Amino acid sequence: MTLSRIGATTLAQMKMMFRRRIVLFWSLVFPIILMALLGLLFGRSIDAGTITVIDASHTPASAAMVHALSTTKGVTVKTDQTDVAHARKQVQDGDRDALVVLTKTPSGATAAHLYYSNASATQAGIIRGIVSGASSRISVAATGANPAIVFSQQSVDSASLNYIDFLLPGILALAIMISAVIGLSTVLVTWRKQGVLRRLKLTPMPLWEFLVARVAASLTLALLQVAVLITFGALVFGVSISPTAWAAIPVALVGALCFLVMGFTVGSLVAEPETADAVTNVITNPMMFLSGTFYPVAAMPAFVQTIAKVLPLYYMTNALRDTIVRDRGLMYVMPDIGVLLLVTAVLAIVSLRTFRWE
Amino acid sequence: MVAIQVDTLTKRYGEHVAVGGISFQVEQGEAFGILGPNGAGKTTTLEMIEGLRKPDSGQVHVLGRPVWPDPRSVQSLIGVQLQSTTLFDRLTSRELLELFARFYNRSDGAERAQLVLEQVGLVGKADAYADDMSGGQQQRLAIALALVHDPDVVFLDEPTTGLDPQARRNLWDVIRAIHADGGKTVVLTTHYLEEAETLCDRVAIMDESRVIALDTPAGLIASLGAEVRISYTEGGEERVAYAHDAQTAVLETLEAARQRGVQIEGLSVRGPSLEDVFLNLTGREFRE
Numbered sequence: 001m002t003l004s005r006i007g008a009t010t011l012a013q014m015k016m017m018f019r020r021r022i023v024l025f026w027s028l029v030f031p032i033i034l035m036a037l038l039g040l041l042f043g044r045s046i047d048a049g050t051i052t053v054i055d056a057s058h059t060p061a062s063a064a065m066v067h068a069l070s071t072t073k074g075v076t077v078k079t080d081q082t083d084v085a086h087a088r089k090q091v092q093d094g095d096r097d098a099l100v101v102l103t104k105t106p107s108g109a110t111a112a113h114l115y116y117s118n119a120s121a122t123q124a125g126i127i128r129g130i131v132s133g134a135s136s137r138i139s140v141a142a143t144g145a146n147p148a149i150v151f152s153q154q155s156v157d158s159a160s161l162n163y164i165d166f167l168l169p170g171i172l173a174l175a176i177m178i179s180a181v182i183g184l185s186t187v188l189v190t191w192r193k194q195g196v197l198r199r200l201k202l203t204p205m206p207l208w209e210f211l212v213a214r215v216a217a218s219l220t221l222a223l224l225q226v227a228v229l230i231t232f233g234a235l236v237f238g239v240s241i242s243p244t245a246w247a248a249i250p251v252a253l254v255g256a257l258c259f260l261v262m263g264f265t266v267g268s269l270v271a272e273p274e275t276a277d278a279v280t281n282v283i284t285n286p287m288m289f290l291s292g293t294f295y296p297v298a299a300m301p302a303f304v305q306t307i308a309k310v311l312p313l314y315y316m317t318n319a320l321r322d323t324i325v326r327d328r329g330l331m332y333v334m335p336d337i338g339v340l341l342l343v344t345a346v347l348a349i350v351s352l353r354t355f356r357w358e
Numbered sequence: 359m360v361a362i363q364v365d366t367l368t369k370r371y372g373e374h375v376a377v378g379g380i381s382f383q384v385e386q387g388e389a390f391g392i393l394g395p396n397g398a399g400k401t402t403t404l405e406m407i408e409g410l411r412k413p414d415s416g417q418v419h420v421l422g423r424p425v426w427p428d429p430r431s432v433q434s435l436i437g438v439q440l441q442s443t444t445l446f447d448r449l450t451s452r453e454l455l456e457l458f459a460r461f462y463n464r465s466d467g468a469e470r471a472q473l474v475l476e477q478v479g480l481v482g483k484a485d486a487y488a489d490d491m492s493g494g495q496q497q498r499l500a501i502a503l504a505l506v507h508d509p510d511v512v513f514l515d516e517p518t519t520g521l522d523p524q525a526r527r528n529l530w531d532v533i534r535a536i537h538a539d540g541g542k543t544v545v546l547t548t549h550y551l552e553e554a555e556t557l558c559d560r561v562a563i564m565d566e567s568r569v570i571a572l573d574t575p576a577g578l579i580a581s582l583g584a585e586v587r588i589s590y591t592e593g594g595e596e597r598v599a600y601a602h603d604a605q606t607a608v609l610e611t612l613e614a615a616r617q618r619g620v621q622i623e624g625l626s627v628r629g630p631s632l633e634d635v636f637l638n639l640t641g642r643e644f645r646e
Binding site: 004199201 | 408409410430433434436438440442445446447448449453456457458460461462463503
């Protein structure tokens with residue numbers, strides 16, 4: 001092994017990567033377009049629309065709930081209705097986006113019933129998240145064994161974030177994942193199929209050096225993605241970047257490494273470049289929708305939340321969001337980094353056992 | 359001085375014998391050809407010598423060093439052009455050559471790249487990407503890559519397959535120059551008879567996993583014991599005969615036909631070639 005050889009090989013790998021316009025498009029341009037598109041579509045903040053609140057409970061807890069909802073960004077609260085049936089019809093007809101009815105339970109607690117239309121699944125999910133978030137905050141604030149408001153147990157993260165703030169780390173994680181997985185799966189299969197690996201086998205340079213050089217080039221791309229997307233997000237979309245955002249660098253590197261090894265595993269297992277593409281899609285597409293990229297996982301059905309917790313993209317997205325927009329430092333995201341490293345190690349063992357030259 | 363020593367080299371794939379215990383020597387500075395039809399075992403033989411494919415039994419030595427069990431000991435001594443390698447896209451010829459020089463830990467990559475580009479006549483394409491070049495130019499680049507670390511022995515696996523006649527002749531000049539001016543030992547496989555005849559000092563003819571003849575092209579042809587080859591068509595059937603003296607043979611052929619009262623057509627007389635050697639040894643026509 002010589003460092004200068006690895007250096008020269010890394011440089012060559014970077015040329016091969018960056019000279020392909022399509023790579024630059026998918027890794028840097030497309031994420032920005034996607035962010036702009038979704039940002040425009042959903043506005044600068046999470047706009048869940050207008051909610052009717054009917055307080056039939058008249059307890060301090062219900063009053064606090066109404067106050068909490070009224071002060072939540074992204075929803076407009078109306079208390080002009082008293083007839084539940086009529087208010088429900090308004091939601092059905094699409095005049096209002098949701099209805100929250102606060103009633104007193106026999107035990108003296110307050111129950112919050114949420115009515116929403118499935119016509120807009122995204123909006124409904126966000127509203128669900130906001131209302132459950134508000135109720136849980138009040139529950140925590142209340143004393144005693146009985147919760148002040150009975151609703152949903154989970155807190156929701158997005159309520160305090162502008163949508164574009166929420167979106168930026170998600171799209172960054174997505175972009176890094178896609179670039180990294182494709183960066184080794186399809187490429188490795190193509191090299192093998194075209195005989196490049198056999199040709200390298202004839203030189204004194206060990207293959208691992210070549211792969212290390214490729215990984216180094218891909219990690220450089222990941223850093224570039226972090227820099228470009230955060231800069232763009234801050235300057236063009238007005239995302240408020242936390243001072244802890246530097247911690248996104250180690251998170252991005254570990255995440256990229258995890259997905260590079262995942263790509264290497266795919267590349268070791270399949271024979272045709274087309275198969276590699278298909279397998280890559282099968283792996284990345286569900287992750288994209290289930291890991292909280294566009295939409296908070298906490299506001300999804302319980303079984304989806306369970307699935308999300310086994311997906312590495314979920315941890316990378318969380319950790320990037322925590323560090324870039326939630327003002328949380330490196331120590332806070334260490335568990336996420338640990339999960340990513342664990343997945344990396346498992347995949348590395350699998351891929352080294354299945355690797356083939358020809 | 360022996361460049362390559364091959365002793366009873368064997369390779370099987372299940373029941374199929376790809377190479378059946380072949381032995382030969384290649385002298386240093388020699389241009390050595392392995393000629394045979396597709397599937398004869400040429401490439402497998404070459405790959406066992408290069409260290410790409412492990413033989414089931416037998417020995418290979420390159421410049422006195424055993425290739426197996428550890429082919430790394432000969433890697434820097436040999437340069438290899440594989441039958442079909444598409445090289446990395448988006449790297450220019452010069453960048454690729456400098457990168458490969460690096461693989462061999464050479465610090466003079468820039469000079470070596472320039473030198474081999476001149477050797478293979480590719481200076482004009484130094485800054486072109488490999489995937490933007492013609493088939494013949496890509497083959498030249500593959501040969502340049504085999505030469506960039508200045509190896510003693512160069513292996514070319516079917517270097518002109520798939521090229522048009524003009525590109526093939528141009529590449530022959532390149533290969534001659536590597537051998538004659540560079541003084542390198544060149545081992546090439548081919549299924550073109552003319553290529554083996556014109557480029558090689560000695561030729562091993564392989565058929566059905568064995569070496570069936572090995573000599574200089576002239577020696578192989580002389581082994582036929584004939585100076586001329588006469589061919590003609592009689593009653594729709596092609597006949598071939600070998601003879602020492604063209605004049606006598608032609609007259610005898612015509613006389614015999616006249617006596618039997620048959621018409622012969624397409625009478626052709628020429629010196630025998632490696633094609634005739636193959637036909638004589640196997641009883642089959644050589645199909646290129």
